[in-house]
Amino acid sequence: MKPIRLTIALGLMLVAGVALAKEDPTNPVVLKRVEAMRAMKAQVTLLGDMAVGKAPYDAALAEETAAAFTTTADLVPVLFDAEEDDPASDALPDIWFNRGEFNQKADRLYKAAMGLDWKSAGGLAASMNAVNAACKDCHGRFKM
Ligand code: HEC
Numbered sequence: 767m768k769p770i771r772l773t774i775a776l777g778l779m780l781v782a783g784v785a786l787a788k789e790d791p792t793n794p795v796v797l798k799r800v801e802a803m804r805a806m807k808a809q810v811t812l813l814g815d816m817a818v819g820k821a822p823y824d825a826a827l828a829e830e831t832a833a834a835f836t837t838t839a840d841l842v843p844v845l846f847d848a849e850e851d852d853p854a855s856d857a858l859p860d861i862w863f864n865r866g867e868f869n870q871k872a873d874r875l876y877k878a879a880m881g882l883d884w885k886s887a888g889g890l891a892a893s894m895n896a897v898n899a900a901c902k903d904c905h906g907r908f909k910m
Contacts, residue, residue, distance in 0.1 A: 791852035799845040800855070802838050809835040810897060813882070817890035828884035836879040842872040856910040868908055875900040 791797045809831050815821035816828055849862040861868045878896035883889030 789854050791854040793850055793852040793855075795848050795850040796852040796855050796857075799857075802841060802845050806835060806838050806901075809838070810894070810901070813884070813890055814894055814898075817887055817894055819887065823887040823890075825885065828890065832879070832882045832884040836876070836882070839872070839876045839879040842875065843869045846872075858908050858910060861908050868904070871900070871904040871907065874903060 791800055812821065812831050813828060813835070816823045846857070846861055846868065849859075851857070851859075875897070878893075878900045881893055881896060883893045
């Protein structure tokens with residue numbers, strides 16, 4: 767491929783990437799809960815990477831990340847307290863008709879977060895499963 771064609775191809779790939787990226791909600795309440803979710807994803811990814819050796823295991827960083835994650839997990843019911851919507855939101859309205867069930871799933875996440883054994887990579891690997899299952903459990907029921 768000639769360099770100019772390659773440049774165009776790369777440019778098109780970038781445009782496609784931008785189009786696929788999720789836009790941010792403009793409703794500040796929705797943005798706040800979405801940002802908390804993104805933060806949890808980053809934290810869980812880091813802990814998971816340490817668990818499998820994709821990232822070097824660092825006890826201090828693991829403890830700090832697990833603590834920050836637990837704090838955010840604890841906030842989930844509060845973050846979804848107000849029935850707020852946004853065109854960019856993936857939240858199902860069922861959340862506000864089934865608060866009890868939603869909060870139960872949030873509690874499941876919090877308990878899994880509290881159960882994180884960050885003291886070794888092996889401990890992380892064993893205790894991450896409950897966390898990942900709790901994310902999936904709620905998304906399957908309350909997220910588009
Ligand atoms: C109690 C329910 C619940 C639990 C538990 C939960 N989520 Fe979510 N999550 C949601 C809902 C609802 C949305 C959609 C929010 C919106 O778009 O308004 C969401 C959205 C997200 C998003 C998309 C954010 C964006 O950019 O739009 C990510 C990423 C995410 N969650 C990660 C996680 C991870 C990782 C976990 C577990 C550590 C988790 N979630 C646990 C309910 C939950």
